[in-house]
Amino acid sequence: MLTYADRLAEMRRTKIRHTLEKKKQNGYTDLDDFGTVPISEGYCVEPWYNSENGSFYGYEGMCENFCRVISAHEPYIDPMEMLCGRWRDMLVNYRGDLHYMPDWLKENAKKWDFLGKGATNLWSKRWDESRFPYDDLKPWQEKYNITTGIDGDAHFACDYRIGFELGFGGLLKKIRHYRTVNPDKTDFYDAEERVVLAIQDFIQRHIDRISEMIPAETRPEIKENLETMMETCRAVKNDPPATFRQVCQWTAFFNCASRIYTRDGAGFQMDELLWPYYRKDVEDGVLDDETAKFLIADLLLIDPHYYQVSGVDENDRDRTNHLSYLILEAADSINIACNLTVRVHENCDKEFLKKAVYYLFKNKNAWPRFCNDKALCEGYMRNGADKKTARERIALGCNWMCVPGKEFPMNDLVKINIAKVMEQALLDMKQEKKRSTARLFQLYNQHLKKAVEVTAAGINLHLDHAWEVTPELVMNLMMHNTIERGEDISQCAELFTVGVDGAGLAVVADSFGALETRIEREKLLSWDKMYEQLEEDFSDKRIRAMMQSAPRYCQGGTVSDEWAKRLTESFVSAIRGQEMPNGRKLLPGWFSWSRTIEYGSVVGATPNGRKAGTPISHGANPNPGFRRDGAVTAQSNGIASVQCGFGNTAPLQLEFDPKITMEEGGVDLVVNLIKTHFKQGGTLININILDGEKLMEAHKDPELYPDLVVRVTGFTAYFASLSPEFRQLVVDRFLSGM
Amino acid sequence: MVKGMVADIQRASIHDGPGLRTTVFLKGCPLRCLWCHNPECISFNRETLYYPDKCIHCGRCEEGCFAGARVVCGAEMTPEEVMQQLLLDRDYYQNGGGVTLSGGEPMAQPEFAFALLDLLKNENIHTAAETSLYLYSDEVMKKLDLLMADLKIWDDETHKAYTGVSNKTIKENFIRADELGVPIIVRTPVVPGIEQGIPDISEFAKGLKHSVKYELLPYHPLGVTKQIALGEKPMRFDIPSREKMKELSKYAYIR
Secondary structure, eight states: OOOHHHHHHHHHHHHHHHHHHHHHHHOOOOSOOTTOOOOOTTOOOOOOOOBTTTBOOHHHHHHHHHHHHHHHSOOOOOTTOSSOOOOOOOGGGGTTOTTTOOHHHHHHHTTSTTTTTTOOSSOOTTSOTTTSOOTTTHHHHHHTTEEOOTTOOOOSOOOHHHHHHHHHHHHHHHHHHHHHHOGGGHHHHHHHHHHHHHHHHHHHHHHHHHHHHGGGOOOHHHHHHHHHHHHHHHHHHHSOOOSHHHHHHHHHHHHHHHHHHHOOOEEEEHHHHSHHHHHHHHHTTOOOHHHHHHHHHHHHHHOOOEEEEEOBOTTSOBOOOHHHHHHHHHHHHHOSSOEEEEEEOTTSOHHHHHHHHHHHHHHOSOOOEEEEHHHHHHHHHTTTOOHHHHHHOEEOSSSOEEOTTTBOOOTTTOEEEHHHHHHHHHHHHHTOSSOOHHHHHHHHHHHHHHHHHHHHHHHHHHHHHHHHHSOOTTGGGGSSSHHHHTOOHHHHOSBOEEEEEEEOHHHHHHHHHHIIIIIIISOOSOHHHHHHHHHTTSOOHHHHHHHHTSOOTTSSSOHHHHHHHHHHHHHHHHHHHSOOSTTOEEEEEEOOTTOHHHHHHTOOOBTTTBOTTSOOOOTTOOOTTSSTTOOHHHHHHHHHTTOOOSSOOOOEEEEEOOSOOTTTTHHHHHHHHHHHHHHTTOOEEEEEEOOHHHHHHHHHOGGGOTTOEEEOSSSEEEGGGSOHHHHHHHHHHHHHTO | OOOEEEEEEEEEESSSSSSSEEEEEEOOOSOOOTTOSOGGGTSSSOEEEEOGGGOOOOSOGGGOOOSSSEEEEOEEEOHHHHHHHHHTTGGGGOTTOEEEEEESOGGGSHHHHHHHHHHHHHTTOEEEEEEOSSSOOHHHHHTOSEEEEEOOOSSHHHHHHHHSSOSHHHHHHHHHHHHHTOOEEEEEEEOTTSOOOHHHHHHHHHHSTTEEEEEEEEOOTHHHHHHHHTTOOOOOOOOOOHHHHHHHGGGOEEO
16 A cells, blocks of 8 residues: 555656656756646647737737636646646747747747747737837836836735635636626626636546546555545535645645746745644544645645745734644655745744754755745835735745735846946946046946836836736736726735846945955056956956955955945935835845846946856855855845845845754754844845755756756756756855855 | 964854854964864964966966965954954854864964953853864963864874874873863864874873863865965875774764
8 A cells, every 4th residue: 555655755756757858848947847747748729819919918818828728738637646737838938938938839839930039038029019119118128137027927926815715616706796896897807707717627627537547546545545636626626625635726726727827936824824724624533644744745746836834923923833844844755846935033933943944954955945024024014014914925936025915016027237237337437537436336326217217117017008918817816906896916906016126236246346446445457457358358367366356245344345235225225216106116125036147148347357248146145256265154244234125135045065964053053044144134045055066966967866956046946957057057156155 | 462373264164163153263383283284374474375276377476466376374463353353243153153263273372362362252252262282371271161172192102203292281281271171172183094092082081071072073185285285295194984983983972
């Protein structure tokens, strides 16, 4: 008889096999694993285009194509699992976005020769430019290398309680009810209704497939599992989930649908929302902890959604419960790419925090990560939110927080490459006679102001028209106000606190620091010579070494540390100073996501000795090699000093081999590090505790370790799936932390 | 004003005492251990280490090297200057962490060590020192929360042969430190091929009232690159096998 442990081991093996197959089908992907499974043989979707530019938009376009893609999905049932359902393909693949398109589709897409034509890394066809052009903004966006957020999708969070309470049948009823209340919103309700029906059909196809599988199954325990799986699917197709297994299965189906639609990966406060189901089932005597853990592990395997655990409620009471522990144990039992975030607070369960760190050491698979309640909550309250709302704003994305159901933050979608902004300032100053870092900073601020204006104009364009381009038909189901008013969430969210991140902090801080040190203080170099060397991409190795070896950001108390703080103040003030209409607010943060290679490719040589076209620094992190000892404390201090303070993050991204075991006190050391960084005001910590030897071997031959997971930025990915350039970046960061 | 000759200040150090620590490496040592892993800390004077693979051949060495090929080791610093660096990580010293004086031989710069430890104690920071105990200062010892001291070889003649000095004074200084009541971690670097007398050292350590631990540290060849960079003839020893370390572990203890 197969035990849970046998089945989990088998599920893990399947996952590894899928990772390798996906790499063959998709090519390298510097993206989240997303939990997809390989596409099945013969999989094909004929998209329906309702725009002349070769894309589809609006309620009808998005709805029709969602229905086509989800109905093309074969049911996915693994008899080892208790839950079923997986996703493989997403709408964005058919909208000319080069960033996402997998290799297998490129072949298919040849017949739609317009697909991708005219699309670039900056502008895809996800936005309907024929109706909502922004040609006036484009030169500026290019000038400052702005990731505009125009055409962005998802990156907010559903309130799962709405779905758990209503079930798909209840959601349908709600849609049908409000259709009569808002008779002028027929298009909206038609689309929402079809979406729910398509999800129900997806579930029905699973039910049918399971019923075909049952007669052939010979192992009694697996047969019983399939029978329960089928009953569970039948129950959740229409009714609200009533048991722990049902609520996990319901979530799995919803997540598949929302991933197919817009790759939405925001989960929920897992220990809190699943708690009533767990408690009831345990009290009813139908659930034990081993089964609960298996179900959670299965849910985490189905999709690496972002879930938060632990933390405190609005009255500062610890909300760690027995389920919080089970969630960690479940994640350990399956031990795959996993995006659990532990919310840390001074009143939190200390044993729980220790246990969370223990798993970082034990598995070295980059989970969980940690966010700081105090800094995030107090920061968000500075936007005028009350404490309750600020506490509800939880870690549900790569680098970001969101109030589930209520906020439309466009988090992680909008970025300004400040290395590019500095480049413009340098170009301006070149024409001037009196040059200084003070003057350069003045020019930088002028350009930054313009960059923020352009960014804000893009955000406003997106917010004004997103409902006509990419309405969030799936996520709308579990948002407040949407169904009630017949409006897309981009129109009716309670909170429009929109995140704008700066990228390239360390490059710019180190550049200002190097200029001040070598030109102004030590007079080792003239401005003319420096300009000549930037143009020649540092033909003089000595000058390059001179600039590289100048004091750097995160060394501690250096001129570049001071510049990093000054740059943060200036960024915050530019973002906060930008006026926005309709109650919208902009929130500053430092985060580059995984675009460091792409951003670097458009920036020429920089005064910190960085060669033209090479990657910029990652998030709020220092440049690799910032200290000879790579002191994590120094990095932690530096990053704590550049927090933007309005509830968004400047994450501390750590890659290191602590060269110390758990038994030698490694766990306490990391707990201490986390607590101290948070005491200093840090917001989010992504830690890769790595086995150095294994990483270096995997770098040589990634397929040796298809199960090696690294946290690339906020998200985790299988090392083997990353492109060689990206693997090199992870290795460089790791070497710098040794 | 007293100044110290500082070789390096390493932050976030985890192998130089409990918790997260900053380690101050002082230059100058009276011993000449053949396996020394910090050979740049032997001389009391400023030295230049040369790493030819980093040289960019600009031919302007005298104007200063920025490429990391010529690395100057040794800076005269006041205790206050060092303190500035040490306070950067103050928040991390909780849970037993703190500052460790190492080297070289910290006891070879007793006035400086005392002044620095005094500043640290005024700030309530945990203090430790790594020493050969060939030199001794009551004043310095009294400022320490933890003493990590080596007894490398039991037999005096062998000790002289491999370290250049007699271990008689070292053993006496262990007794003196023990009488002061400082918690002591006794350590022996395990170097294959040398009759170190580890069982005897272990017994000796047990006899100390305040020894909290006897640690065996496997020899590592990190000093070899630095010896080459200093223009010295490198001394190579074998790295002790895991089996050897496991076999010897019966002599190690924690109280």
